[in-house]
Amino acid sequence: MVARRQNILVADDDPVVREVVRRYLEHDGMTVTEAADGNVAMAALQNRGAGIDLAVLDVMMPRPDGIQICRTLRSEWRSDIPIILLTALAEEDDRVLGLEAGADDYVTKPFSPRELALRVASVLRRSGGRSAEDTSTLRDGVLEVRLDSQAVYVDHVPLELTAREFDLLAFFLAHTQRVYSREELLEQVWGWSFGDLSTVTVHIKRLRAKLGDRHRIETVWGRGYAWGRTDSPNEVAQNAD
Structure with missing residues (x-):
């Protein structure tokens, strides 16, 4: 066909x-x-x-x-x-x-x-464009990300995300405990070797707002963003841009 x-x-x-x-x-x-x-x-x-x-x-x-x-x-x-x-x-x-x-x-x-x-x-x-063979699920507490259907659930309640927001969340959950700069996120998630870094900043803000207190996106000053890092409180500002 x-x-x-x-x-x-x-x-x-x-x-x-x-x-x-x-x-x-x-x-x-x-x-x-x-x-x-x-x-x-x-x-x-x-x-x-x-x-x-x-x-x-x-x-x-x-x-x-x-x-x-x-x-x-x-x-x-x-x-x-x-x-x-x-x-x-x-x-x-x-x-x-x-x-x-x-x-x-x-x-x-x-x-x-x-x-x-x-x-x-x-x-x-x-x-x-995800592979039909990609049926894995990423989880963090009550947060569940199903890669095959591109669905996100919080406490079994579906959460509506755009395609980019989904990709950003899935990337973070698949790469926890590591800091990524905005340049790295732009390349890894968007597939761009260059571009406006505010694109990343805005999507981080939108994702945090939609996840509410379920998000663990932390800002590491001068370095970038990470999901669920355990650095000292002086280095990490959880709700900063």
């Missing part, structure tokens, strides 16, 4: 951007659904028949913008569909805002279409 081609929603009010991105993604064997504004994008995401596998959303498009759609997907619809934001905003605070809304990744305009296509492939691989 021929596998279904992955369907990427590209939502941007600039037809040139949509055309260029569509050609690159189709060259990589993907199907593209285009949307010229937020309302069309929302309709496509609500249409189960469309089978959207990943959404590329422009932050500045009208009715509603990419960040508003991202918030709706994560907070109201409880959707874990991977999201990449396109933004022309250069300030770090604006990029962080998109990540805090629940985006998995972002690309700053002007961007290389090839870079965006590679980011799409990377996020898709991380969100659904």
Whole structure:
């Protein structure tokens, strides 16, 4: 049986951007659904028949913008569909805002279409590319992470995480008692050899918030993050950024 081609929603009010991105993604064997504004994008995401596998959303498009759609997907619809934001905003605070809304990744305009296509492939691989043979489960007290189904449970209650949040948590549980810098986490979890380190910081913050008092992500000053280290209290600040 021929596998279904992955369907990427590209939502941007600039037809040139949509055309260029569509050609690159189709060259990589993907199907593209285009949307010229937020309302069309929302309709496509609500249409189960469309089978959207990943959404590329422009932050500045009208009715509603990419960040508003991202918030709706994560907070109201409880959707874990991977999201990449396109933004022309250069300030770090604006990029962080998109990540805090629940985006998995972002690309700053002007961007290389090839870079965006590679980011799409990377996020898709991380969100659904685990081996069918990977049936192991990671546990820490009442926290349970099932790698085969990408499900997380706290006291047997399911916890909703995005694909990146899941990968970050699974990485920590598989590599306890070791400090990882933001650069190392960016490479190990995101698969990037370079990038904006605030991406890691925001995802750490989001993961801590969702896990509440069940998280054991500790900040080791000047070095990075670790899960459940036992260093002295003076070195570790559990709730710091």
